[in-house]
Amino acid sequence: xxxxxxxxxxxRAGDDLARALExxxxxxxxxxxxxxxxxxxxxxxxxxxxxxPHVEQAGVSLVERGGIVTARAPSNDVVRELDELxxxxxxxxxxxxIWYEQRTLIEDMTQVRARWPRWAxxxxxxxxxxxxxxxxxxxxxxxxxxxxxxxxSGVFDEATADTGSLFAxxxxxxxxGARRVHGMAGALASRDLIGQAKGVLIERMGVGPERAFxxxxxxxxxxxxxxxxxxxxxxDEAQKPxxxxxxxx
Amino acid sequence: xxxxxxxxxxxxxxxxxxxxxxxxxxxxEAAVMLRAxxxxxxxxxxxxxxxxxxxxxxxxxxxxRGR
Numbered sequence: 567x568x569x570x571x572x573x574x575x576x577x578r579a580g581d582d583l584a585r586a587l588e589x590x591x592x593x594x595x596x597x598x599x600x601x602x603x604x605x606x607x608x609x610x611x612x613x614x615x616x617x618x619p620h621v622e623q624a625g626v627s628l629v630e631r632g633g634i635v636t637a638r639a640p641s642n643d644v645v646r647e648l649d650e651l652x653x654x655x656x657x658x659x660x661x662x663x664i665w666y667e668q669r670t671l672i673e674d675m676t677q678v679r680a681r682w683p684r685w686a687x688x689x690x691x692x693x694x695x696x697x698x699x700x701x702x703x704x705x706x707x708x709x710x711x712x713x714x715x716x717x718x719s720g721v722f723d724e725a726t727a728d729t730g731s732l733f734a735x736x737x738x739x740x741x742x743g744a745r746r747v748h749g750m751a752g753a754l755a756s757r758d759l760i761g762q763a764k765g766v767l768i769e770r771m772g773v774g775p776e777r778a779f780x781x782x783x784x785x786x787x788x789x790x791x792x793x794x795x796x797x798x799x800x801x802d803e804a805q806k807p808x809x810x811x812x813x814x815x
Numbered sequence: 816x817x818x819x820x821x822x823x824x825x826x827x828x829x830x831x832x833x834x835x836x837x838x839x840x841x842x843x844e845a846a847v848m849l850r851a852x853x854x855x856x857x858x859x860x861x862x863x864x865x866x867x868x869x870x871x872x873x874x875x876x877x878x879x880r881g882r
Contacts, residue, residue: 769836770836
């Protein structure tokens with residue numbers, strides 16, 4: 567169980583904040599935040615709820631290729647619905663944080679109906695009184711935001727938003743690391759597959775490694791299938807028992 | 816090294832692919848064969864892979880069709 571370490575708002579708030587963020591950062595690293603992206607997102611969401619004052623629920627919005635915003639690691643169904651609803655409606659504070667503002671603070675949900683008329687009504691209907699959203703990153707073709715929810719209005723203010731912003735900065739760094747590791751693991755797996763496919767072609771076609779790679783590239787271009795998928799198909803096909811030429815010698 | 820202990824060398828993967836195509840065995844089994852041959856020949860897996868790839872490529876004329 568994660569130790570609750572909510573920051574106080576008294577005179578020792580600065581010390582408490584530093585300690586809470588330190589604990590949160592250590593927690594993200596020690597609990598294996600770099601192992602996979604989904605696990606990292608869950609740690610970030612749990613960490614935000616336990617660290618930032620008045621936050622009851624949280625989630626991360628990630629924009630994938632094609633501009634689709636997906637709700638990731640939501641702490642409950644309401645968060646999932648409200649995060650997904652923003653994509654459906656094309657409006658909402660999380661989208662604004664992703665694309666236009668580094669942080670969005672809603673102290674009272676009833677006061678933002680003019681800005682997000684359809685989404686704000688749905689949020690109120692689901693019992694949300696306040697919200698903070700922080701941009702996590704913007705890369706080529708992808709972006710993300712950390713969304714923090716509270717049922718009461720008036721619990722989030724600029725001081726809380728500063729705390730959230732500091733947490734989001736650390737979360738963004740950890741998430742960036744996790745995404746890089748994930749990307750590198752994928753690249754390594756692709757490289758292995760392509761190497762094995764080259765080996766299959768070297769054996770079958772009697773060509774050298776360079777020509778084998780050129781054949782893979784040509785096949786990929788002609789079929790409009792990604793190189794790694796062509797390689798995967800070839801390797802998979804070579805392993806099938808009973809294929810002519812695949813009898814054990 | 817890879818997570819599974821296989822060295823980072825493109826020739827290792829190529830050799831695995833070649834053995835799979837030649838003997839009709841799964842890639843995992845080809846990797847085991849390669850490792851066993853390396854141990855028997857007192858060479859590293861990378862060196863054995865280089866021999867497997869090099870031998871075949873040289874035998875077939877290094878890039879030209881042999882069949």
